[in-house]
Amino acid sequence: MSPQAEASPASSRPALADLLLSRIRDVPDYPQPGVLFKDITPLLADPEALTALTDELAAFSLAQGATKVVGLEARGFILAAPVAVRAGMGFVPVRKAGKLPGATLAQSYELEYGTAEMEIHAEDLTPDDRVLIIDDVLATGGTAEAAIHLIRRTGAQLAGLAVLMELTFLSGRDRVTGALGEAPYQALLTV
Ligand SMILES: O=P(O)(O)OC[C@H]1O[C@H](OP(=O)(O)OP(=O)(O)O)[C@H](O)[C@@H]1O
Numbered sequence: 001m002s003p004q005a006e007a008s009p010a011s012s013r014p015a016l017a018d019l020l021l022s023r024i025r026d027v028p029d030y031p032q033p034g035v036l037f038k039d040i041t042p043l044l045a046d047p048e049a050l051t052a053l054t055d056e057l058a059a060f061s062l063a064q065g066a067t068k069v070v071g072l073e074a075r076g077f078i079l080a081a082p083v084a085v086r087a088g089m090g091f092v093p094v095r096k097a098g099k100l101p102g103a104t105l106a107q108s109y110e111l112e113y114g115t116a117e118m119e120i121h122a123e124d125l126t127p128d129d130r131v132l133i134i135d136d137v138l139a140t141g142g143t144a145e146a147a148i149h150l151i152r153r154t155g156a157q158l159a160g161l162a163v164l165m166e167l168t169f170l171s172g173r174d175r176v177t178g179a180l181g182e183a184p185y186q187a188l189l190t191v
């Protein structure tokens with residue numbers, strides 16, 4: 001993929017959106033009653049969908065001038081690492097607390113179904129880095145917002161946030177766009 005590759009909003013790519021949406025499975029009442037879980041494992045198992053998703057996110061990374069891709073544990077890792085390879089960028093994990101052996105920065109956050117803390121190895125990013133954060137789902141936005149704060153605290157620049165799917169009824173978009181400031185936000189699917 002050339003560095004000039006253009007990112008295009010999902011709304012202008014109905015065939016891509018249809019393909020991705022068709023590979024996401026709704027699981028009612030998981031992991032607890034009242035939650036409609038969006039299961040991406042059918043998408044991951046489909047080489048055409050996984051390649052199309054990876055290419056789309058890699059194009060977005062390049063279009064934003066990113067130098068590093070940050071993935072959010074755990075499902076964000078699965079999407080972000082191949083994007084980093086495809087775009088010729090390094091990958092940096094944001095992990096749940098206690099999983100990284102080096103010196104970390106930590107940030108607490110709330111989930112749709114619980115609370116947690118996540119960490120990053122600050123030494124993996126420099127002030128010259130432009131960071132694209134990638135995750136599978138934006139729900140309340142708490143996870144992504146915490147990741148945005150973590151990246152800012154490292155001193156690196158924010159190239160943006162991209163998610164496969166936004167659950168609009170939870171209004172996470174307002175939360176993350178507020179935290180992103182001028183940096184762009186892209187959801188390939190909104191449901
Ligand atoms: O917008 P929010 O309300 O913060 O929710 C979105 C987050 O929730 C899930 O992660 P989770 O930690 O539940 O699971 P995972 O380890 O399987 O990725 C999902 O992968 C996002 O990271």
Ligand SMILES: Nc1ncnc2[nH]cnc12
Nearest residue numbers: 036037038039112137139
């Ligand atoms: N409803 C949901 N489905 C999949 N991942 C999620 N993360 C937070 N809420 C979720």
